[in-house]
Amino acid sequence: MSATRVCSQAELTPSAALRVVVDGKPIAVVIDSLGTVHALGDTCTHGDISLSEGFVEDDTLECWAHGSKFELTTGKPLTLPAYEPVPVYPVTIVDGDVFVEATPISQEA
Ligand code: FES
Incomplete structure (x- = not known):
């Protein structure tokens, strides 16, 4: 599956997540304190809550x-109370644009 441009890197701030939808999947795009961009499933595994409405702190996304x-x-x-992980999606940056693939990175148990 190909990557989809979701935003420019300049739109991201370390204090908030950006909610995007890629191939029908809600994804929270976050830039951490070192400037690395991450893409996580936007739905909390404890309830039907959008994580991008939460808080970015200490390189975590808080529901x-x-x-x-x-x-x-x-x-x-x-x-x-959440004990299941959210999916993590591949991110690439090309010329200041953020691209996300909708196929999650496999996670170890
Ligand atoms: S719904 Fe996210 S921690 Fe409960």
């Missing part, structure tokens, strides 16, 4: 509903 924090690099929840 506003009950506070689970998902690691940007792996999608794994670092705090309960």
Whole structure:
């Protein structure tokens, strides 16, 4: 599957996630404190909540509903009540544009 341009890198700020939809999948695009761009499934695994409406902090994306924090690099929840990871999608940057593939990176158990 090919990558889809979702935004420019300049649109991203370290304090907020950007919700995009790629091939029908809601995805939260986040830039971390070092400037690396990440793409995670936008739906919390604890409930039907958009993670992009939550908080970006310490290289995690926090669900506003009950506070689970998902690691940007792996999608794994670092705090309960969520215990299942969100998918992580491949990101490429080309000339300042952010491209995301809708096929998740496989995750280790
Ligand atoms: S819905 Fe996200 S932690 Fe409960």
